[in-house]
Amino acid sequence: MLDILPQLLVSGLLIGGVYGLLSIGLTLIFGVLRIVNFAQGEFIMLAMFGAFWLYTLWGIDPYLSILIVTPVVFILGLLVERVVIKPILHAPHAMQIFATFGLSVILQNIALTFWGPDYRSVQTGYSAQSFVVGNVAISASSLYAFVVAFLMAGVLIAFLQFSRDGKALRAMVQNRYAASLMGVNTERLNRLAFGAGVACAAVAGCILTPMFYTFPTAGVDLIITAFVVVVLGGLGSVAGAMVGGLIIGVTQTLTGFYVSVELKDVIALVLFILILLIRPQGLFGRAGMEEVGTK
Amino acid sequence: MKRLALAALVFAASTFTAGAQETWRIGALYPLTGGLALLGNENLNGARIAVDMINEKGGVLGKKVELVQGDASTPDKAQSEAERLSSLENLQIITGTYSSGLSYAASQVVERRGGLYWETGGIADGLTKRGFSGYFRIVFTASSNGQLAANLAANAIAPRLGKKPADLTLLIVHEDSDYGTSVATAAENKAKELGFKVAGRLPYKAATTDLAPLVLRMKASSADIVIASSYANDALLIQRQMKQLGVNIGAFIGTGGIYGLASFGEGLGDAVNGIFDTEGSAAINPATLSEEARTLLDEFQKRFRASQGKAPSYVGTQGFVGTYILLDKVLRTAGAADPAKLKAAALALDIPAGGTSLGWGVKFAGPGNEMQGQNERSFPVAQQWQNGKLVVVAPENLKTGDPVMVPLQTWDKR
Numbered sequence: 001m002l003d004i005l006p007q008l009l010v011s012g013l014l015i016g017g018v019y020g021l022l023s024i025g026l027t028l029i030f031g032v033l034r035i036v037n038f039a040q041g042e043f044i045m046l047a048m049f050g051a052f053w054l055y056t057l058w059g060i061d062p063y064l065s066i067l068i069v070t071p072v073v074f075i076l077g078l079l080v081e082r083v084v085i086k087p088i089l090h091a092p093h094a095m096q097i098f099a100t101f102g103l104s105v106i107l108q109n110i111a112l113t114f115w116g117p118d119y120r121s122v123q124t125g126y127s128a129q130s131f132v133v134g135n136v137a138i139s140a141s142s143l144y145a146f147v148v149a150f151l152m153a154g155v156l157i158a159f160l161q162f163s164r165d166g167k168a169l170r171a172m173v174q175n176r177y178a179a180s181l182m183g184v185n186t187e188r189l190n191r192l193a194f195g196a197g198v199a200c201a202a203v204a205g206c207i208l209t210p211m212f213y214t215f216p217t218a219g220v221d222l223i224i225t226a227f228v229v230v231v232l233g234g235l236g237s238v239a240g241a242m243v244g245g246l247i248i249g250v251t252q253t254l255t256g257f258y259v260s261v262e263l264k265d266v267i268a269l270v271l272f273i274l275i276l277l278i279r280p281q282g283l284f285g286r287a288g289m290e291e292v293g294t295k
Numbered sequence: 296m297k298r299l300a301l302a303a304l305v306f307a308a309s310t311f312t313a314g315a316q317e318t319w320r321i322g323a324l325y326p327l328t329g330g331l332a333l334l335g336n337e338n339l340n341g342a343r344i345a346v347d348m349i350n351e352k353g354g355v356l357g358k359k360v361e362l363v364q365g366d367a368s369t370p371d372k373a374q375s376e377a378e379r380l381s382s383l384e385n386l387q388i389i390t391g392t393y394s395s396g397l398s399y400a401a402s403q404v405v406e407r408r409g410g411l412y413w414e415t416g417g418i419a420d421g422l423t424k425r426g427f428s429g430y431f432r433i434v435f436t437a438s439s440n441g442q443l444a445a446n447l448a449a450n451a452i453a454p455r456l457g458k459k460p461a462d463l464t465l466l467i468v469h470e471d472s473d474y475g476t477s478v479a480t481a482a483e484n485k486a487k488e489l490g491f492k493v494a495g496r497l498p499y500k501a502a503t504t505d506l507a508p509l510v511l512r513m514k515a516s517s518a519d520i521v522i523a524s525s526y527a528n529d530a531l532l533i534q535r536q537m538k539q540l541g542v543n544i545g546a547f548i549g550t551g552g553i554y555g556l557a558s559f560g561e562g563l564g565d566a567v568n569g570i571f572d573t574e575g576s577a578a579i580n581p582a583t584l585s586e587e588a589r590t591l592l593d594e595f596q597k598r599f600r601a602s603q604g605k606a607p608s609y610v611g612t613q614g615f616v617g618t619y620i621l622l623d624k625v626l627r628t629a630g631a632a633d634p635a636k637l638k639a640a641a642l643a644l645d646i647p648a649g650g651t652s653l654g655w656g657v658k659f660a661g662p663g664n665e666m667q668g669q670n671e672r673s674f675p676v677a678q679q680w681q682n683g684k685l686v687v688v689a690p691e692n693l694k695t696g697d698p699v700m701v702p703l704q705t706w707d708k709r
Binding site: 004007008011012015018019108109112116117118119120121123127128129130132137139140211212213215216217218220221222224225249252253254255256257260261262264265 | 328329330332333335336471497498499500502503504505506507508509511512514515527528531532534535536538539540541553556558561562564566
């Protein structure tokens, strides 16, 4: 039973990378806007449909379709920010939850109306391919997702650290009013952050299209774990989302094999609670993060 | 001239509807949105064609049939929609529901109000163990499906692997809802009875992004045969991760649902060939069907293709068959939407095997029977994916081909 351990660790890290990929946009939006975007999974689903149709109609590889789908979803994100998010930015939490949850239901049903409930899939050469190193098999599509997740996290962290907008965003996270008094255009940055957050979902959607079925409620299954990962990593922390994803991925895979496949989520959640008991702000979060900037 | 003809047609249609003010109004409860939308809609589309065909032949006793739809996307909604259909719309007949969980919730309401619940899709055994007098299920049960999977392993697969069941290891994996659990439990019990070495029964959550641990346990158990009850993504994940992780087995049996859908074949390409699937099938040997059943099936398939642009799956066909019998046999005999007459008409049905388009007969277990309301003449069949199509391979009298590709080739050759 122990000779399989290297395989379990590798499989766990790979799926952890996928979780990180799914979580980055969510944590970015929360970090800046203080809004939990319950429609994040639906943006992933829309991107999956985008990648699916580009592949089916014109034979464009899902990885290449990132270049087309991401800008489209980014613009959609800007529109949604203007219509749905901006009006509720200072509303009570319950109202924000209803608004983004409502958005998710609307997007699901738009997809259902236009494309029907069918399970659609893309058959690429790498959909079920793997590289074998020693006695460990590495799934090609998961490996690509893993690499893209880390690249995306790296780009985002660099953007937040070094670019002018990134610095302004961080200033805004620290104190929204002080930042706006210093001349930071908070409305524009809110829009940018939401657009960038759902653009991350678009990248994730394209990357995952070769791995999963595409259908109107595909986002629901994919995003559940991402919420856990975001809180574990620390709300608003991109690096935290990646580390959180890896921890959950490895825990699920190990317990899934050694304990019970059915209980793998339960045990990961118990670990999650234990970590939060010791660090309530999450691994990389700052204490009181969820309150900063809401006043 | 054309316009005139059209105007005349419209006029004729409007006077017609005005003349036939009274229709049979039948509740149709299916999950039309949400996670179960695909097969819920497929089921309803089958039911709709049954209604169209009946109406074009003059309806039932001169009155047209009208489906009043309800969207039962979750058990809660199934219950409230059943409440709406039976009280606000005052309907005595409700048909549905595709999913067992939804059927449990909705039929409770209808039974309490004394109406007729006509189930064409939910297979959990417990549905007909409640002693409801108004609940009739035309489709086979989960346990008969699980038992068929184990029997297939013993009768068709074991000889082709050149071994006796006692020398073969069998593993059962299933999604952990009512459907997966009941099919898998029946398969496990039957497999033990047949003498297989059962390595275990592994439940998992269908809403998952990764099944590597499950597939690796499959590998560690060195199973020769795997029986799986899955929902959607999980079925695709199991096959793809088996390939990625190099897990080779002798035979793989899926128990209906996604395993019989075109999207499963599309998702796997050539790798789908050789996989077995146990559920109902419209592709059984046509010689076993009655003349009427064959004609109806042809007509249904033609219409389904025309309206949906694809061939009907088994699920669409069961919606058609169930609804057609409800209208053509039960409602016609009862002659009124009176629950007592409807129930009596249903219990009096006696259609021999081959009398419906799925090969089933119809005879419901009566009051006092442990499975009251269950159609005792419905059954699943075993199919196999061959050249991207499903071929019926068992039982003997219904099959159209023999099992091939046993044992399955290793993944590097598939």
